[in-house]
Amino acid sequence: MSHISVLLHETVDALLAGRDTGIYVDGTFGRGGHTRLLLSKLDANSTVYAFDKDPQALAVAAELAAEDSRFHIIHASFADLKQELAALGLEHVDGVMADLGVSSPQLDQAERGFSFMQDGPLDMRMDNSQGPTAAEWLMKIEEEALANVIFKYGEERYSRRIAKAIKAAGQIDTTRQLAEIVKVAHPKWEKNKHAATRTFQAIRIAINKELEDIEAFLPQAVEVLKPEARLAVISFHSLEDRLIKQFIQKESTLPEDAGWGLPQQQQDTRRLKKISRVRASDEEVKANPRSRSAWLRVAERLV
Incomplete structure (x- = not known):
């Protein structure tokens, strides 16, 4: 089974929010579905950086980099987002997305050993x-x-x-x-x-170390976002979704005033505002059953 990108248009459209230029990051290149659509919607002055650890994904990414000079692949975990971008001289970007799912090729290739559906090492x-x-x-x-x-x-x-x-x-x-x-x-x-x-x-x-990497990635993603830039993350099981939900909730909620007595001026520490939570449509689930558990959460950087 070839890899079908989940919530493809919903993710890219939410990330761009009507824009067609800028510097964007795909934290999980996979087989490049989201990245390719993103590139197709961006102008000639834009740049997309993608992260991946999988050698097979890196090979696909190298082919795309040879085809499109706006694209660059980074062999690293998105848990090293800020460090890797800083090494390239980048402090801020116009959007960050990540698809946390295991790709279909990883599941379907017996030699990768991810699935019990077929025997492999x-x-x-x-x-x-x-x-x-x-x-x-x-x-x-x-x-x-x-x-x-x-x-x-x-x-x-x-x-x-x-x-x-x-x-x-x-x-x-x-x-x-x-x-x-x-x-x-x-x-x-x-x-x-x-x-x-x-x-x-x-x-x-x-x-x-999937959950640890997500916990490391999310605050770094917010730190590198410009004001009004967006974070879009797709999760596939409750443990991932819970981490993303709680992180966005914390970053978008005004802290309670713990002071006593006279009212004190409250410091607004919010860095995000919630934009949307999207589920795969019935049509997508029918075409790609692996999308049935997917959730897309989108948030926007405030200041």
Whole structure:
């Protein structure tokens, strides 16, 4: 299955807000769907910088950079946004977007080890040029710590049973092996879902430090935005969406006055205002079932 960009037009249109020029950042290039549409709407004086860790995504990005001089790819996590932009002499940009989903090629290529749908080496690394594979990580982590990861990042109620079974199995080399171990250990799972869905999600999030990267990225994104520039982020599960929702809420809410007695002048520390929260349409979900859990949140920099 080729990669279909989720909430494509909604994201780019919200990011631009009617503008057709400027410097923009795509924090997650993937296969370049959002970036290509963005470039098509920008004038000749504009520039788009994109981040990605995946070597296959970087290869696609290199082809686009050769085709369009307005585009530049950065081999780094969006968690290093501010540092990487500063190295290029950039302090502020006109918009930042990110699509937090795993790309279809990552899921569909057995050798990447992201999915239990087909057998492959148990890898799961977004950047498979460095860091431990999921198989190596599972051998090193203690049972209690693994149970906590599966519970926290997979929201799996049977995390302790599953962790115990995984550790008892010893070396696990393939996705099918892991999926079968979880299936046997799991007493009950949701209808229309595989027993290993939540466990695979949890392990992937942990070894790629996905939530930590989001927590690092969001404040940096706000810091590099010019006034009236926008942040647009697509999430695919509740853990991601909750982080984005809480961050935007905090940055767009006037703090309560904690003073006593006479009224004090309240300092307005808000940096964002909420613009929208958008879900994939029924038509998009029908055409691309992977969009069914997607949410786009958009906010605008105040000052």
